[in-house]
Amino acid sequence: GAVVSQHPSWVICKSGTSVKIECRSLDFQATTMFWYRQFPKQSLMLMATSNEGSKATYEQGVEKDKFLINHASLTLSTLTVTSAHPEDSSFYICSAATGTGELFFGEGSRLTVL
Amino acid sequence: AQTVTQSQPEMSVQEAETVTLSCTYDTSESDYYLFWYKQPPSRQMILVIRQEAYKQQNATENRFSVNFQKAAKSFSLKISDSQLGDAAMYFCAYGNNNDMRFGAGTRLTVKP
Numbered sequence: 001g002a003v004v005s006q007h008p009s010w011v012i013c014k015s016g017t018s019v020k021i022e023c024r025s026l027d028f029q030a031t032t033m034f035w036y037r038q039f040p041k042q043s044l045m046l047m048a049t050s051n052e053g054s055k056a057t058y059e060q061g062v063e064k065d066k067f068l069i070n071h072a073s074l075t076l077s078t079l080t081v082t083s084a085h086p087e088d089s090s091f092y093i094c095s096a097a098t099g100t101g102e103l104f105f106g107e108g109s110r111l112t113v114l
Numbered sequence: 115a116q117t118v119t120q121s122q123p124e125m126s127v128q129e130a131e132t133v134t135l136s137c138t139y140d141t142s143e144s145d146y147y148l149f150w151y152k153q154p155p156s157r158q159m160i161l162v163i164r165q166e167a168y169k170q171q172n173a174t175e176n177r178f179s180v181n182f183q184k185a186a187k188s189f190s191l192k193i194s195d196s197q198l199g200d201a202a203m204y205f206c207a208y209g210n211n212n213d214m215r216f217g218a219g220t221r222l223t224v225k226p
Contacts, residue, residue, distance in 0.1 A: 031211065032211060032212060034214050036216075038157075042218075042219075043205060043216045043217065043218045043219050044159075044205065044216045046213075046214065046215055046216075049212060049213065049214075051212075057212075091157060093157075093159065095159070095214065097209075097211060097214070099211055101147040101164070101166060101209070101211075102164075103149070103161075103209060103214060105158070105159035107157075107158055108157050108158070
């Protein structure tokens with residue numbers, strides 16, 4: 001089946017630094033990519049939806065200047081957490097849609113900000 | 115905005131028995147998809163079953179089947195012959211090409 005690769009799977013950074021997480025569809029072109037944040041024992045919270053070549057659509061309450069999303073090609077989307085702080089520590093998951101109702105998830109990235 | 119509601123935070127089933135997980139959703143769209151995902155401790159999201167809203171026939175996938183009631187906006191998951199490996203968080207999700215939202219999840223425990 002289709003594969004979505006997300007990395008890094010685990011990153012630790014110092015407060016104030018920026019971290020980039022990549023989401024790549026390996027064997028299909030993703031019309032849309034979604035970015036989620038998941039707190040322990042909670043559901044996936046949609047942060048933003050991105051389409052190739054256009055600006056991401058952010059959910060209410062998500063700071064677009066804090067969480068920069070770039071969808072440069074049909075196979076790659078990146079999430080950059082800028083000036084990270086401990087409260088940004090979380091599990092981030094991306095998913096890629098084929099455009100025919102199929103959705104594939106990356107393995108997730110655990111961010112720890114010290 | 116579309117919403118997905120799972121009213122059962124936790125469910126328990128005896129091995130080999132059947133369990134049903136509930137899900138309701140709200141949307142004004144006519145064309146969409148519904149999903150059930152399983153999330154084990156590894157946190158990798160695993161697709162269990164998928165239903166296209168325009169199809170009246172309920173989707174089935176081996177021991178997993180759904181009861182899709184479009185008018186009631188209900189989408190329950192039935193797991194038959196439960197196995198220990200079925201224990202996980204289960205998320206109901208609503209999606210179309212530009213939106214994908216999840217319910218709060220149901221933690222399923224399988225008792226040997």
